[in-house]
Amino acid sequence: MSTTKKIALVTGGNKGLGLETSRQLAAEGVTVLLGARDLAKGEASAAPLKAEGLHVRAVKIDVDDRADHTAIAAFIEKEFGVLDILVNNAGIMVDGGALGTNTTLTVSEENTRKTFDTNFFAVVALTDALLPLLRKSEAGRIVNLSSILGSLTLHATKGSPIYEAKTFAYDTSKVALNSYTIHLAHALKDTKIKVNSAHPGWVKTDMGTDAAPMNVVDGSKTSVWLATLPEDGPTGGFFHMHDTLPW
Ligand code: NAP
Secondary structure, three states, X not given: OOOOOOEEEEOOOOOHHHHHHHHHHHHOOOEXXXXXXXXXXXXXXXXXXXXXXXXXXXXXXXXOOHHHHHHHHHHHHHHOOOOOEEXXXXXXXXXXXXXXXXXXXXXXXXXXXXXXXXXHHHHHHHHHHHHHHHHOOXXXXXXEEOOHHHOHHHHOOOOOOOOOOOOHHXXXXXXXXXXXXXXXXXXXXXOOOEEEEEOOOOEOOOOOOOOOOEOHHHHOHHHHXXXXXXXXXXXXXXXXXXXXXXX
């Protein structure tokens, strides 16, 4: 797929995987709308990319705020009339990991709901708001940032790499997101839009922590690949790099 003049929106683009995904997409010739819930942070993150000559523009989008969904759809419609790539990257892990209170027996309902609001409901609502613009694309691509922690199969398999990593609220929100990927890909199967879930790897970011083995450059490759899939590429899949993960 030629990515020249494609328009992408990356949510949570001000740091971590979202920022590096924005950089890599822009380096492929895509015009990137770098989404940030704090526009000042987004602009600060976009500035060095712009200085490199990349077509990156910070836009305000708090994915939990439905008014921002309406506003970003109206902005993209007015400025470009089309959206080619949506990377649903923004995500949270509340009180993360087994060291926090996000465990199966201890996580609060409030934290589970908060996690689902951002990692699942916001993705569905934002994608709905942007679908009319994605339908206008010659090659619409939706990438949902999932996680290997959203694999039911690996969670249920004793000895799998994630068998002991039971961060309940986060994991179940990514399971729901994966189910959305399958359902949306089916609903759009007769269109030019492809929908896939990405596991970036365990990546050094604020969420992944310094203990993670992978850097953001490699960690962003799965999203960038899925965002720029050719016409004969997959839809309705769950991938890490080019490998399929079990649901
Ligand atoms: P990160 O460094 O914590 O960055 C998360 C990004 O999401 C930040 O830009 C943050 O904005 C944004 N965000 C959070 N809530 C938001 C909201 N309501 N509206 C808009 N933006 C919001 O995390 P990351 O590691 O880059 O993670 C990116 C995605 O990859 C997430 O979906 C995560 O679940 C997934 N993932 C990460 C790893 C890993 O090892 N790092 C592994 C598997 C999957 P603020 O700066 O304003 O907080």
